[in-house]
Amino acid sequence: MTILLLAENDNSGLSDQTAKALTAASQIGGDVHVLVAGAGAKAAADAASKLTGVSKVLVADDAGLANNLAEPLAALIVSLAPTYDVIIAPATTSAKNVLPRVAALLDVAQVSEIVEVVSADTFKRPIYAGNAIQTVQSSDAKKVITVRTASFAAAGEGG
Incomplete structure (x- = not known):
């Protein structure tokens, strides 16, 4: 299984939300590739390469990605999607x-704001304003997931 993690960055550095989403991605199992998209994203890519559990860092350094607009970023991710089983990101405003x-373009259901990985296709997520926890199993061949990062510890450095 190969997982694409969309890094949360500000074109100059990597957000700690990425390291927390990496922990969730690692619990799913498989190789984790991190996509760092933006303009002048080298520092963020270097930081991503140091995280434990990252097997590859993909850098999309383009002025058109500088402002984190959804349309070009979604198109980029969909173009990379055929080689990935899971596309995952921290549940930030941008993601x-x-x-x-991305989920709509791939014609799959998104699994939103997971707080626990049960297995490679089963996750727990809060519902009813967090008053209940729902277990969700995805039968889609390709999974698109957002992670509620407060529920996961940040991956360390050493990758």
């Missing part, structure tokens, strides 16, 4: 804008 588009 909540991009990943539903």
